[in-house]
Amino acid sequence: MKYMLLISHGDPGAWENLSEEEQKALPAAYQAIEETPGVTPGQWMQPPDTATTVRVQDGRTLTTDGPFVEMKEAIGGYLFYEADDLDAAIELAGRIPAARMGGAVEIRPLNQ
Structure with a gap:
């Protein structure tokens, strides 16, 4: 099944609340x-x-x-993921830093 993950960013000030070490780790987390x-x-x-x-x-x-x-969450990016099932897509979404920083990741199956 192919899914689209819509990445919403929550609190715009969340970045400033991170330590310098946490800020430097984010690009690597997204790269992974x-x-x-x-x-x-x-x-x-x-x-x-x-x-x-x-x-x-x-x-x-x-x-x-x-x-x-007016909105608290706005789409900041997206990705596509081909996975065996929804559970795999949920696991990936949980690894996306925005989901831990007050945002959310919406998972939508794509029509095949």
Whole structure:
């Protein structure tokens, strides 16, 4: 089964609360995730305030700068993971640093 893992970052101040040693360990932790067999790395995204939200109403395209609603968690990145089952995807999601830093990882099966 192939899954998409949507990585949400929680508290934007969480990074500043980490020790220097913890901050230096994060890139290696993400690199280890990307090197896991079955993982297809995605891309990290810019912060939500750089977004443009698009809606179509009555045939008109409307745009709004930034996210449309105030949110505590925002998608910061994603990856794809081909695994035997959901339990394997959950184990991988638990290794993603954002999940331990006030964020969350949403796992969605992909249509095959």
